[in-house]
Amino acid sequence: MPLLTSRPSLAMKICVGLSLVILLGLGTWQMDRLFWKQGLIDQRHAQAELPPIPVPVDTAVDPDMAFxxxxxEGRYLNDQEKYLMARTRRGNVGFQLxxxxxxxxxxxILVNRGWVPTDYRDPKTRPESLIEEPVHVTGVLRLPKTKHWAQPENDALANQWFYVDVDxxxxxxxxxxASRYYLELDETEVPGGLPIGGQAKVELPNNHLEYAITWYSLALSLIVIFVFYHRRPVENKEDNSNGNAA
Structure with missing residues (x-):
């Protein structure tokens, strides 16, 4: 009894074709994101490793100066501390000072001095951080932030800030x-150990290659399933009916 292979219907072909286009498109998009993210990481590393310059004053913000x-140099206005809320470090909740x-x-010049645990919000609990003498501090330049749609509004009265609004x-x-940049300090040791500097995210998570492999693997799996499903042998019903008649 001769066996035939099944033929996919037009609807099946269209469905599989559209799914394949979507999966390949998602994989390609993730590859584009991979190269973009790696370029961004390389740029941040390169900027952070250059010899330090004075924080630019009286100049417009240049996006290429980020990091x-x-x-x-100057004196801290300790009575004007601002608390950048809901910041974590190694799984612990706190704020950035x-x-x-x-x-x-x-x-x-606004200076992000680093991370502080929630229990040390009151300056009296960390008197060593209230440096009175002139300081020379180093770090990386950061650009003014705009509010993300998911962030709460800043509350100056409660001294609760959720994004850096320099103005x-x-x-x-x-x-x-003096400058619309703000300075995010490095990990230089400070009296009393707080705040903990080095919170700038020069290194960024870059999982786009894994995502791309996932989408391309799903596309390949779809092709394999489609081919094997429609190459499976099926019984020739016409021959089968003739044989029964005989």
């Missing part, structure tokens, strides 16, 4: 900005 190694750094002309923070401090 550029920089330094600043932003303190205005006063320049000789009275203007300020609003300067206004709340009663001082004029």
């Amino acid at each position: 550029r190694a920089a330094f600043a 932003i303190t205005p750094l006063e320049q000789e002309d009275g203007r300020i 609003h923070m300067a206004e709340d401090s009663g001082a004029e900005l």
